Structures are given as C-alpha cells and as structure tokens.
Amino acid sequence: MKLVLWSLIAILLFTGCSQNKKVNNLDGKKLLEQKCSSCHNLDLPPKTFENEKAPPMMAVAFHIKSFIKTEDESQRIPKAIAFVKDYVINPSASKSFCDKKSLESYGVMPSQKGKVTQDELQAIAEYMFSHFTQKNLNEAQLIQNRLNAMPKGERLALQNNCLSCHKVNKKIVGPALRDVASKKGNTLEVLMNSIKNGSKKKYATSKGAIMPAFKKLSDADAKTIA
Ligand code: HEC
Ligand code: HEC
Structure with a gap:
C-alpha cells in the first residue's frame, strides 16, 4: 500500500514537472x-x-x-x-x-x-x-564539473559533437578512434588535417560515409583533439 502511494506521488510529481507549463x-x-x-x-x-x-x-x-x-x-x-x-x-x-x-x-x-x-x-x-x-x-554545475574534469581533448571532442560519430573502441558512423590512432602513417599532422578538412574513402569500414570538415576549429583545438 505504501509503495503504491509513493509511486502515485512520484507520478504526480513527475508529470507536474515534465509538463511544459504554457x-x-x-x-x-x-x-x-x-x-x-x-x-x-x-x-x-x-x-x-x-x-x-x-x-x-x-x-x-x-x-x-x-x-x-x-x-x-x-x-x-x-x-x-x-x-x-x-x-x-x-x-x-x-x-x-x-x-x-x-x-x-x-x-x-x-x-x-x-x-x-x-x-x-x-x-x-x-x-x-x-x-x-x-x-x-x-x-548544471555537476555537468560543468564533469566537463572540467575531462582531459581537454575529450571535452573538445564532446563539445564539437565528434562523439556522435566516433567511439573509442567501436566503429559507429566513423571508425573507432583506437583504429584511427593505430593506422599506419597517421601522424599528428595528418589527423589535424583530416579534422579540419574532412576525410573520405580512407577507411573501408566507413562504407562511403565521410568525415565532415571542421573548418571553424582553431589549429590549437584540432591539435589538442588529435
Ligand atoms: C533595458 C534593460 C532591461 C530589460 C529589457 C529588462 N530588464 Fe529587468 N532589470 C533591469 C535592471 C537594470 C534591473 C536592476 C535594477 C532594478 O531592480 O530595477 C532589473 C531588475 C529586474 C527585476 C527586479 C529584480 C529584483 O531583485 O527586485 C525584475 C523582476 C526584472 N528585472 C524582470 C525583467 C523581465 C521579466 C524582463 C523581460 C520582460 C526584464 N526585466 C527586462 C533592466 C532590464
Ligand atoms: C557525421 C559523422 C562524423 C562526425 C560528426 C565526425 N566524424 Fe570523424 N570521421 C567520420 C568518418 C565517416 C570518418 C572516416 C572517413 C574516411 O573513411 O576517410 C572519420 C574519420 C576521422 C578521423 C581519421 C582521419 C584520418 O586521416 O585517418 C579522425 C581523426 C576523426 N574522424 C576525428 C573527428 C573529430 C575530432 C571530430 C569532431 C571535431 C569528428 N571526427 C567528427 C565521421 C564523423
């Protein structure tokens, strides 16, 4: 009975909050x-x-x-x-x-x-x-603290939406970052260049998906992420 009451209160509270009052x-x-x-x-x-x-x-x-x-x-x-x-x-x-x-x-x-x-x-x-x-x-402060605690490169990747296409260990739209880092010839300069100017057809696993150019990223930020 108590449980039912509590869930009811929870539902009432929840719906009360989630309603976008207009x-x-x-x-x-x-x-x-x-x-x-x-x-x-x-x-x-x-x-x-x-x-x-x-x-x-x-x-x-x-x-x-x-x-x-x-x-x-x-x-x-x-x-x-x-x-x-x-x-x-x-x-x-x-x-x-x-x-x-x-x-x-x-x-x-x-x-x-x-x-x-x-x-x-x-x-x-x-x-x-x-x-x-x-x-x-x-x-909001919790989120800010979490962002502040991240390595800067990870924070920039999150803020620039890179992680919607990339995961560290798993291919999603883009290749796994682990595979990017271990690919032969991928120097810091090569990666910076791909981040700023985009990339296509370099990874067979991309199946035609392309990496969009992030021209607005500063060289310093692109380097930090790379
Ligand atoms: C042209 C600038 C300006 C605009 C536009 C403006 N405000 Fe203000 N507001 C102020 C200033 C300056 C103060 C601080 C001085 C004071 O309390 O009057 C203030 C104070 C207030 C206060 C009183 C704060 C207190 O602590 O007592 C409220 C309430 C308020 N604004 C609400 C609003 C709302 C709501 C809007 C939009 C509909 C708005 N203001 C638009 C300049 C502005
Ligand atoms: C819309 C999806 C998408 C987004 C957003 C995205 N990427 Fe990519 N990324 C890809 C794809 C797809 C590839 C593989 C392209 C290819 O095959 O050449 C790729 C490849 C890469 C590579 C490898 C380039 C190389 O030369 O080996 C790096 C590094 C990279 N992305 C970093 C980033 C960073 C940093 C961001 C954010 C600033 C980002 N990506 C955002 C899809 C994305």
Whole structure:
C-alpha cells in the first residue's frame, strides 16, 4: 500500500514537472529570450560581465523567491509571479529587491510597458521560477564539473559533437578512434588535417560515409583533439 502511494506521488510529481507549463500556448522560455535577454543574462549558472546592464536572471529569480513576504508557503511562487508582472511594468527603487549598491550601479529598470503583455509576463514569470531553481543549478554545475574534469581533448571532442560519430573502441558512423590512432602513417599532422578538412574513402569500414570538415576549429583545438 505504501509503495503504491509513493509511486502515485512520484507520478504526480513527475508529470507536474515534465509538463511544459504554457499560458495560452505562450512559450515563457522564448519570450524571456526575446524580451529580457538584451539586459539580463539568462545562463544557468549565470555569466557575469564587467559592464553588465542588469543582474543575471538567475539572481533575480532567486532573490525574489527568497525575499517575497508570505505567511503561506504555498503562495510564495504565485506572489513571486505577481511581483514580476507588476515590476516589469511599474519598476521603482523602493520595490526592487536589489541591494542599494547594485541599484545605483545598474539604475532602476526602465518600464517595459507596451513591450510585453500581462499574459506574456505570466508565461515568462512561470518559466523563470520553474527554470532558475536550486535543483537545476546543481545539475548544471555537476555537468560543468564533469566537463572540467575531462582531459581537454575529450571535452573538445564532446563539445564539437565528434562523439556522435566516433567511439573509442567501436566503429559507429566513423571508425573507432583506437583504429584511427593505430593506422599506419597517421601522424599528428595528418589527423589535424583530416579534422579540419574532412576525410573520405580512407577507411573501408566507413562504407562511403565521410568525415565532415571542421573548418571553424582553431589549429590549437584540432591539435589538442588529435
Ligand atoms: C533595458 C534593460 C532591461 C530589460 C529589457 C529588462 N530588464 Fe529587468 N532589470 C533591469 C535592471 C537594470 C534591473 C536592476 C535594477 C532594478 O531592480 O530595477 C532589473 C531588475 C529586474 C527585476 C527586479 C529584480 C529584483 O531583485 O527586485 C525584475 C523582476 C526584472 N528585472 C524582470 C525583467 C523581465 C521579466 C524582463 C523581460 C520582460 C526584464 N526585466 C527586462 C533592466 C532590464
Ligand atoms: C557525421 C559523422 C562524423 C562526425 C560528426 C565526425 N566524424 Fe570523424 N570521421 C567520420 C568518418 C565517416 C570518418 C572516416 C572517413 C574516411 O573513411 O576517410 C572519420 C574519420 C576521422 C578521423 C581519421 C582521419 C584520418 O586521416 O585517418 C579522425 C581523426 C576523426 N574522424 C576525428 C573527428 C573529430 C575530432 C571530430 C569532431 C571535431 C569528428 N571526427 C567528427 C565521421 C564523423
């Protein structure tokens, strides 16, 4: 019985999370990019810049969620959403949760009245508070840590999508990297050249599949991967 109950809760939680919440079919993520990213950095974790125009959106979301006053915890997110909807149209230094010093350096946000509707703001704010969460931040940082811990060549291969066609020990679309490395005549220069300019018909096992040219890779990165 307990088990059934728990699976039910799990299903409810899961479906609740996986649903891409949309107000009137408005896409909060897209709208946030269109209407807010010219000033607010949207990365998670955020990138911060010397002369940024506004606090990163993750900071804004974390901020509001923790500072908003409520006696009823279940009202925290609805209140936070209401705050965003009001603030974007009627911003003021006294309402802002930004600390004094940041406010002075950024200046109060210019009202976005006429540039975004209340429905759009509802979608934007719902997305903000479902995306910029501690859980998503932890996951993003875990991935970043994993990337940082890899040898640089492996990280570059992953980031440039090489591993969708290559595995170390097994041929997929491209030859196994082990076979590439042990092929006669494959010097560092030869491999760098193939990576930057592509390759075809060199491996019988490719069966006509070609290696696309990665012209945009810098020589240094191609060399690191090679
Ligand atoms: C023209 C630049 C600009 C645009 C566009 C902009 N903002 Fe801002 N925003 C700022 C600045 C600067 C601040 C920091 C000063 C302040 O709190 O008013 C800020 C602060 C905020 C705050 C209050 C933060 C707090 O901690 O109290 C919210 C909420 C906010 N922005 C939401 C949005 C949303 C949502 C959008 C897109 C619909 C948006 N902003 C578009 C410049 C901008
Ligand atoms: C669309 C699939 C695909 C992608 C993506 C791809 N490769 Fe390849 N790769 C191949 C195929 C197919 C071959 C074999 C071509 C041939 O037979 O000459 C190959 C061959 C190679 C070779 C051997 C070249 C030689 O001269 O022996 C290297 C090295 C290589 N790939 C590295 C990479 C790297 C690094 C990346 C990412 C920057 C990458 N590949 C991305 C399909 C791919």
